[in-house]
Amino acid sequence: xxxxxxxxxxxxxxxxxxxxxxMRRMVCDGMRKKPRQLPAWMLYDAEGSRLFEKICEQPxxxxxxxxxxxxxxxxxxxxxALGAGVIVEFGAGSARKxxxxxxxxxxxxxxxxxxxxxxxxESIKTLQRQFPKVPMLGICCDHSQLNxxxxxxxxxxxxxxxxxxxxxxxxxxATEAIVxxxxxxxxxxxxxxxxxxxHPKPQxxxxxxxxxxxxxxxxxxxxxxxxxxxxLEGDFALDNFTYRASWQAEQSRVQMELISKCEQLVTVAxxxxxxxxxxxxxTEYSIKYLPEAALAVVAEAGWHGVQRWHDPADEFSLHLLxxxx
Ligand SMILES: C[S@@+](CC[C@H](N)C(=O)[O-])C[C@H]1O[C@@H](n2cnc3c(N)ncnc32)[C@H](O)[C@@H]1O
Numbered sequence: 001x002x003x004x005x006x007x008x009x010x011x012x013x014x015x016x017x018x019x020x021x022x023m024r025r026m027v028c029d030g031m032r033k034k035p036r037q038l039p040a041w042m043l044y045d046a047e048g049s050r051l052f053e054k055i056c057e058q059p060x061x062x063x064x065x066x067x068x069x070x071x072x073x074x075x076x077x078x079x080x081a082l083g084a085g086v087i088v089e090f091g092a093g094s095a096r097k098x099x100x101x102x103x104x105x106x107x108x109x110x111x112x113x114x115x116x117x118x119x120x121x122e123s124i125k126t127l128q129r130q131f132p133k134v135p136m137l138g139i140c141c142d143h144s145q146l147n148x149x150x151x152x153x154x155x156x157x158x159x160x161x162x163x164x165x166x167x168x169x170x171x172x173x174a175t176e177a178i179v180x181x182x183x184x185x186x187x188x189x190x191x192x193x194x195x196x197x198x199h200p201k202p203q204x205x206x207x208x209x210x211x212x213x214x215x216x217x218x219x220x221x222x223x224x225x226x227x228x229x230x231x232l233e234g235d236f237a238l239d240n241f242t243y244r245a246s247w248q249a250e251q252s253r254v255q256m257e258l259i260s261k262c263e264q265l266v267t268v269a270x271x272x273x274x275x276x277x278x279x280x281x282x283t284e285y286s287i288k289y290l291p292e293a294a295l296a297v298v299a300e301a302g303w304h305g306v307q308r309w310h311d312p313a314d315e316f317s318l319h320l321l322x323x324x325x
Contacts, residue, residue: 011128011136013121014150018142024232027269031281035257040171040284041115041142043220045227049119051220053094058212060205063198066316067165068097074309074318075100081307081320082192085159086111090143090184091168095123097196098163102131107161109135109154113143144172144180149187162193167316169197170253170287174297177287181301185323193303193321200288201315203247210245210254210286218243221258221283234268241281253287291317299324 018026023042030038044052056064071078079101085108089098092112102110110127114120117140124138137154139146149155162184169177184193200206211217221243225236241258248255260275267273275281289297294317295305303321310317 011124011138013117013124013138013140014152015117016139016141016146017115017117018145020231024269027228027232028271031268031271031273035280035282037282038224042227043224043283044114044116044119045223045231046116046118048220048223048227049093049116051216051223054216055212055220058214058216060208060212062209063167063316064097066311067167067196067318070309070311070316070318071097071100071165075104078194078309078318078320079105082161082194083159084108085161085191086155087161087163088149088155088188088191089113089163089165091115091164091166092120092123092138093166094119095127097165098127099130101163101194102127102134105161107134108158109137111137111139111149111154113139113141113146115140115142144176144183146183146187160188160191162188162191164193165196165318167196167198167286167288169195170289171284172287173285174287177297178300181298181303185302190323192306195294195298195319195321197289197294197317197319198286199290199315199317200249200252203249206247206254206288207245210256211243217245217256221256224283225258228268232269234266236266236268237264240264244280251285251287252289252293253285255282256284256286257282289317291319294319 055061087107088111090113092114095112120138120140124136128136172180222238225238228234240261245254245256257280260279262277264275265272298321302324304324305319306322307320308317
């Protein structure tokens with residue numbers, strides 16, 4: 001396969017963000033659920049992405065630091081195991097984690113997918129300055145709904161290497177996670193997937209990680225309401241909702257929610273909604289996977305684990321997956 005020719009520092013952004021009408025429908029569907037729950041990706045507008053980066057810096061939230069250290073330490077061996085091709089990162093965020101792989105693997109190109117358009121654009125710009133020789137492409141989209149990767153010169157005819165760090169798979173409930181991994185398998189067209197997953201930890205640690213003392217996680221959740229007010233003509237009174245993160249051991253997940261402090265009527269997405277006092281709006285889940293549980297889920301989705309790398313305390317795994325057949 002020949003490397004596609006592209007002028008360095010010409011990173012491009014393709015925008016396939018869900019339309020407002022689709023967001024409106026999804027919000028109405030989520031508000032009708034019992035308990036109410038909105039898709040986790042809605043947390044990520046420009047401000048949500050900025051707040052998420054701050055969460056990663058909080059002392060209670062070790063996930064990002066652990067994964068970055070692991071990637072830095074094992075980059076050479078991981079790069080060898082992944083082989084050559086184009087790196088396709090799902091939910092790239094700040095795109096900080098791919099750096100060690102770009103150094104060692106020297107991919108033909110780097111393609112970053114993320115729902116948060118402005119943040120994605122900034123992340124790629126910064127990364128492109130660090131790696132001027134790697135052609136880069138950003139795709140702003142909901143990766144769970146992308147039927148196919150765009151027909152683009154950087155992708156055409158290339159071997160694709162998936163990268164899905166940050167334990168973002170944990171935002172999807174068990175059956176949805178299987179659907180998503182099946183979907184990634186199709187998008188990657190026979191290529192491998194490097195999947196970063198956080199392990200369960202004691203309740204106090206889990207709850208502190210998702211409800212930091214500085215209140216950034218709470219601000220991140222409240223920002224969802226601000227976003228809905230701004231984009232979908234909402235009138236949520238932010239002060240009328242309290243944030244809570246609770247560890248649910250049976251489901252091995254942290255549930256994050258906004259709880260209504262009082263009975264209140266809220267308008268959003270063209271409809272009125274009654275919240276009872278104490279009623280919750282789930283903003284996201286974060287499912288934590290022990291390695292065996294992760295391998296069971298990936299097997300259901302048509303992948304098998306080839307290798308696993310972990311930090312010294314074995315609190316986080318990077319799984320190298322290959323299609324099963
Ligand atoms: C938990 S953050 C992880 C960010 C980064 N990968 C990391 O490990 O630090 C999840 C990222 O995925 C993006 N995201 C969430 N749901 C998405 C979806 N359905 N499609 C595309 N991007 C999504 C968010 O905008 C955010 O940047």
